[in-house]
Amino acid sequence: MTHALPNPAQPLKIGTRGSPLALWQAHETRRALMAAFSLPEAAFEIVVIKVTGDQILDKPLKEIGGKGLFTREIEEALLEGGIDIAVHSMKDMPTLQPEGLVLDCYLPREDVRDGFVSPRHGGLADLPQGAVVGSSSLRRRAQLALRRPDLKLVEFRGNVQTRMRKLDEGVAVATFLAMAGLNRLGMAHVARAAIAPEEMLPAVAQGAIGIERRVADARVEWMLSAIHHRETGIRLAAERAFLQRLDGSCETPIAGLAILDGENLWLRGEILRPDGTESISGARRGVISDAAALGRDLAEELLGRAPKDFFGWH
Numbered sequence: 001m002t003h004a005l006p007n008p009a010q011p012l013k014i015g016t017r018g019s020p021l022a023l024w025q026a027h028e029t030r031r032a033l034m035a036a037f038s039l040p041e042a043a044f045e046i047v048v049i050k051v052t053g054d055q056i057l058d059k060p061l062k063e064i065g066g067k068g069l070f071t072r073e074i075e076e077a078l079l080e081g082g083i084d085i086a087v088h089s090m091k092d093m094p095t096l097q098p099e100g101l102v103l104d105c106y107l108p109r110e111d112v113r114d115g116f117v118s119p120r121h122g123g124l125a126d127l128p129q130g131a132v133v134g135s136s137s138l139r140r141r142a143q144l145a146l147r148r149p150d151l152k153l154v155e156f157r158g159n160v161q162t163r164m165r166k167l168d169e170g171v172a173v174a175t176f177l178a179m180a181g182l183n184r185l186g187m188a189h190v191a192r193a194a195i196a197p198e199e200m201l202p203a204v205a206q207g208a209i210g211i212e213r214r215v216a217d218a219r220v221e222w223m224l225s226a227i228h229h230r231e232t233g234i235r236l237a238a239e240r241a242f243l244q245r246l247d248g249s250c251e252t253p254i255a256g257l258a259i260l261d262g263e264n265l266w267l268r269g270e271i272l273r274p275d276g277t278e279s280i281s282g283a284r285r286g287v288i289s290d291a292a293a294l295g296r297d298l299a300e301e302l303l304g305r306a307p308k309d310f311f312g313w314h
């Protein structure tokens with residue numbers, strides 16, 4: 001079935017946060033749709049929406065609390081019809097969407113690795129005993145504490161520019177940023193090294209952009225199917241099923257990464273104690289048609305191996 005395409009008089013409205021990375025992702029989505037349907041830029045309107053997570057910068061996310069700190073206002077606009085699609089970093093997305101919304105369109109995934117960012121040090125192994133490292137990611141803090149219990153961790157929030165300024169000011173000697181974000185912003189040079197997944201397993205869905213829509217919007221469903229990246233969809237199906245079974249949120253140190261090899265899928269996962277005193281990890285291989293089951297099975301295995309008090313906040 002074909003539908004009427006958006007045009008400059010009736011543009012398709014693309015909702016996004018206002019951070020430089022979010023804006024880049026919205027423009028990338030527009031570029032993909034323009035190319036797929038030979039449409040001019042003016043057939044799309046990028047609508048910037050303020051979200052709670054971007055307003056409060058002086059507190060770690062887990063203290064602000066609640067789910068969807070970066071998504072609630074955007075999803076409300078989508079449900080109310082103020083925008084037609086919403087572009088997200090999949091890493092920040094809860095595993096379940098509100099009633100009436102679907103999130104099943106992904107752009108090709110970027111580099112999944114974390115980058116080691118430091119003005120003076122070349123890598124983790126290079127950090128002196130007791131060095132101060134900045135990160136507000138529960139996962140990165142736990143992984144770091146596990147590997148280097150001697151390091152001192154400080155909270156580090158804000159966009160890339162803010163974090164670079166904090167390094168300049170000497171608040172910390174190193175930090176971590178997703179290579180995906182750095183690459184997209186043309187700032188990969190600030191990373192001294194990209195950390196192999198074997199050394200630091202990335203967050204579920206790291207590096208993937210997802211596009212959310214209303215369930216009943218057949219035209220948008222049809223348009224998004226033209227830009228959906230199948231391989232990314234399969235990998236995220238496995239990773240997000242893993243996360244969902246673990247009931248993961250931004251309060252839970254969980255890492256997971258799926259890799260495709262033809263029709264086969266390889267999923268690795270890790271759960272950690274927030275203080276980094278213990279990590280439980282495992283892997284599964286299977287066929288791509290079983291992606292979600294693979295994720296659930298791996299989560300079950302890790303939960304089964306975890307001592308009762310492992311998730312200390314329960």
Ligand SMILES: NCc1[nH]cc(CCC(=O)O)c1CC(=O)O
Nearest residue numbers: 089091177178180181206207208
């Ligand atoms: N939690 C913030 C966030 N969400 C997505 C990215 C980077 C881009 C991506 O992974 O898609 C980042 C910043 C970071 O972790 O360095």
